[in-house]
Amino acid sequence: MRCARWRWVPLALAREAREKSAAPYIDGAVQCQLSAHDEGEHFGLLTDNGAYGTALWLRWRGADEPELVVLSDCPVAAPGRDGDGCCLFADHAKQHTWEDTHEEAPCTS
Ligand SMILES: [Zn+2]
Ligand SMILES: [Zn+2]
Known part of the structure; x- marks a missing residue:
């Protein structure tokens, strides 16, 4: 199961994310x-x-102000031929996304 927490993305951080990544659009809210x-x-x-092999993430804890962080992509892919890549970042806690059998959805981008 995916974590069910959502967070509004503060406008200042959305703007900063667009500037750092040249992404045309940043969602107004993100799910963990x-x-x-x-x-x-x-x-x-x-x-x-953003830069190859990295992604921009919104990191938050409880009700604290969220932060913008640049993290390297998780390099661990599922075993076997055509193994799915993991949608998370390097050294993340918990399971790789491909270990989560409840969800077949591809990485959101
Ligand atoms: Zn979470
Ligand atoms: Zn992973």
Whole structure:
């Protein structure tokens, strides 16, 4: 199961994300991309339109102000031929997205 937390993206951070990535559009709200978890930081994908092998993420914890962070893509793909890539970032907590059997959806971008 995907973490169900959503967060509004502050306008200033959306603007900064567009400037950093040249993405034409940043969603007004993002859902945490990790597998369901109760504690720790949540990570919503803003855009993977930035430098190769990286993506811009919104990181937040509880009711604290969210932060914009640039993270390297998770390099671990599912085993086997045509294994799916992981949609998360390097050294993330929890499962790789392809380990989450509840969801077949491709990475959002
Ligand atoms: Zn979360
Ligand atoms: Zn991963």
